[in-house]
Amino acid sequence: MIEFIKGYIDYVNPEYIVIESNQIGYLVYTPNPFVFRKNAKELVTVYTYQHVREDVLALYGFKTREERALFVKLLNVSGIGPKGGLAILASGQVQQVVSAIENEDEKYLVKFPGVGKKTARQMILDLKGKLTDLISHPEIDLFAEDYEAEVNPQTPSTALEEAVEALKVLGFAEREINKVVPQLISEVMTTDQYIKKALQKLLK
Template identity: 85%
Template structure:
């Protein structure tokens, strides 16, 4: 298994990033690719998980080992695949996910795309008591200012469009997204900031 790849962020899309290392571009699916936008053309370290099935060979990338560990734990839950695991990590802070599982907060868990009551209950049954030491207070908060980037007003419309596409990739229905878009249009933000703001509203 590849523990990590250290290389230059070459490309960022709504679904994945491409990291160049030794003239090879590694395509990695990540929880929220746009958090890497400010690191484009910079050298970064991405912790990886290689998912292998008969019909798929995919590489998943994470900012921390803890985030990756939580992703792997989620894959062990019946009803959650790689896409669902990424959506959960992108939609909420890892600390919030762990807290919801430990506190048996099904109401919070069912807000994630693709997670119904049955899957939420399964997450609690399979993972409660196994995650306490996984996420530390110093871990990166996807809704914190750590990812704030310089705002370019001229790109506002395209940034919002990219954010909407990213939310669709995460599994949110168009009707859900349409409810929060009007609240976002009044603000000037980067794509990542739009995504974070939308997720905060969608998970209330």
């Protein structure tokens, strides 16, 4: 198991990042790759989970150990795979998701892409009472102001297009995305700011 990778961000796209460490580029799937753009010239630590199946060997990466721990627990829920786990972590913070499960808040859980009532109920049945180790730990808000700076300036149209692609990767339907895009066009923001704003609207 690879605990973490420490290196420099070489490439970012809507699905994954490439982090270079000791002249090796690791392709790592993350909940919201664009939050790593501000780290392009900095040494960063990405906490990883190696997912192995007969036909798949993939690395998933997170800003904190708490994020990774919740991701691993979500994989144990019937109906949730790696893509679904990433979508939940991209859309909601660890403490919010844990609180919803502990409080049996199905209404909140079904807002995540790919999570219906059956899956939400399964999350509660499988995980309630088993997430206490995640409750008391502080976590980094991936969408806080300090994480929104872009290293390379983009045009608003490019940033919005990237945000739309990222939302599709997370599992949101095109019709859902099309409802919120008109509310974003008038604002000039970075990619991850667009994603943050869109998620706030999609999860209302």
